[in-house]
Amino acid sequence: METLQIDSTKETLLNAALEIGDHLISTAIWDSTSTYCTWNGARDIQDAQIAKYSKRVSILSPEFYSGTGGVAYFLIELYHNTQNEEYKKIALGAWMRSINYMRINDFPASSISFYAGDLGLIFVGYRFLEVDNSLGEAIQPHLDWLISNLKNGLNDKHSLDIIGGNAGAIPVLLELKRKYNLDIFEKVATDCTEELISLAQWKDDMCIWSSHKVHGVELDTPPTTGYSHGASGLAVALLEAYQYFGDNKYLKHGRGSFTFENSLFNDEEGNWVDTRYPHVKRNGKITGTFRSAWCHGAPGIALANLRAAFLDTGNSELYFEKARIAINTTKTLLLEKIESLPEKDATLCHGILGLSDIIFSYAQKLNNEELMSFSRAITLDYISKFKNVISLPSGIVAGGYNPSIMVGLSGIGLHCLRLYSNENISSPLICVL
Numbered sequence: 001m002e003t004l005q006i007d008s009t010k011e012t013l014l015n016a017a018l019e020i021g022d023h024l025i026s027t028a029i030w031d032s033t034s035t036y037c038t039w040n041g042a043r044d045i046q047d048a049q050i051a052k053y054s055k056r057v058s059i060l061s062p063e064f065y066s067g068t069g070g071v072a073y074f075l076i077e078l079y080h081n082t083q084n085e086e087y088k089k090i091a092l093g094a095w096m097r098s099i100n101y102m103r104i105n106d107f108p109a110s111s112i113s114f115y116a117g118d119l120g121l122i123f124v125g126y127r128f129l130e131v132d133n134s135l136g137e138a139i140q141p142h143l144d145w146l147i148s149n150l151k152n153g154l155n156d157k158h159s160l161d162i163i164g165g166n167a168g169a170i171p172v173l174l175e176l177k178r179k180y181n182l183d184i185f186e187k188v189a190t191d192c193t194e195e196l197i198s199l200a201q202w203k204d205d206m207c208i209w210s211s212h213k214v215h216g217v218e219l220d221t222p223p224t225t226g227y228s229h230g231a232s233g234l235a236v237a238l239l240e241a242y243q244y245f246g247d248n249k250y251l252k253h254g255r256g257s258f259t260f261e262n263s264l265f266n267d268e269e270g271n272w273v274d275t276r277y278p279h280v281k282r283n284g285k286i287t288g289t290f291r292s293a294w295c296h297g298a299p300g301i302a303l304a305n306l307r308a309a310f311l312d313t314g315n316s317e318l319y320f321e322k323a324r325i326a327i328n329t330t331k332t333l334l335l336e337k338i339e340s341l342p343e344k345d346a347t348l349c350h351g352i353l354g355l356s357d358i359i360f361s362y363a364q365k366l367n368n369e370e371l372m373s374f375s376r377a378i379t380l381d382y383i384s385k386f387k388n389v390i391s392l393p394s395g396i397v398a399g400g401y402n403p404s405i406m407v408g409l410s411g412i413g414l415h416c417l418r419l420y421s422n423e424n425i426s427s428p429l430i431c432v433l
Helices: 006-027 068-082 085-104 118-131 133-155 166-180 183-199 211-215 231-245 248-262 298-311 313-340 352-366 369-383 409-420
Strands: 040-047 051-059 201-203 206-208 280-282 285-287
Touching (some): 006 068, 006 085, 006 369, 006 409, 118 133, 183 231, 183 248, 248 298, 248 313, 298 352, 352 409, 369 409
């Protein structure tokens, strides 16, 4: 790969983010009062009678993961880096639309969910105020309403994992408590942690949770590895609670969860087996299916171990070693995907630029200039394979255009902006690192 000058590299990355931002401005759908805006996007529809997945084009939902909440996050960061008022206007319109939708519709996700519920919108709303405190009058009443919903979140149906429930909530709630000192954040974080502890099971020194509790749906699978739906996601959340509260039972359960996951590590693969698929352990070696994304496999587990190294310093050497192995695996997987499947998926959750984003987060945390340069160069090399950044493939299984942050264009734009910016913009893949 040709070596790029860092200044021209950063300028090209900014231009890619701006191209996506300008596209979102031109395609936004506004209400008659020009208060709320949204977008159309493809979405996957699971229908076993027709096919594993079919596709539907519809207005975006309101949440962070695949809705206007996440689009708003990208746009407010783009405004922060450019001071272009158009980006702030449309970011506010997208966030306000999310709030309006949640107020008038019975949305199924629990309020504690960062990716699917109120907590993600709270995170974005506070980011608005950090970027421009003059927005307080417009935003604060809606933030107060969202925050008031948190106290009932555990009474609603929810999962335990990063995506839908407790594990994703704990780090964000504790970070919000540190910044804004509202007691409700600490109270809900405590309740989320205690529920995790109460539902844990032990097998020797390994701490596990049943899959249907973790995922929130009935699954006939063994306890799962991985970050977004598995052991390391729950483990790092428990270590976040340990660092904040100092309760050794949180440390014990967090370490136990990592012990379970590491029992399923294959050193030749540099990866952890996906227990949702057939696997077997012979002569101390696990074989089976090894995944290659943030949600399942080494890339997400890299982030979990990296964060754990700063939370549980007594075991930091082990965590750093696992994170290093997992990042090297991620780097290999990224190069393989660009070579073999460039048209498959560009996005953050389970796509090519998600792997680049993970490498960049790792490199930023450890101040590794070589890996940061690698992430920038590989992203530009990948983008150059397409006629323009808008044509990059979405993460929708059935295919199609999507503007959202985790499986669409906003996440691609945010990744490019993170690679450009001199500030440490929080990644949607791990907001607290």
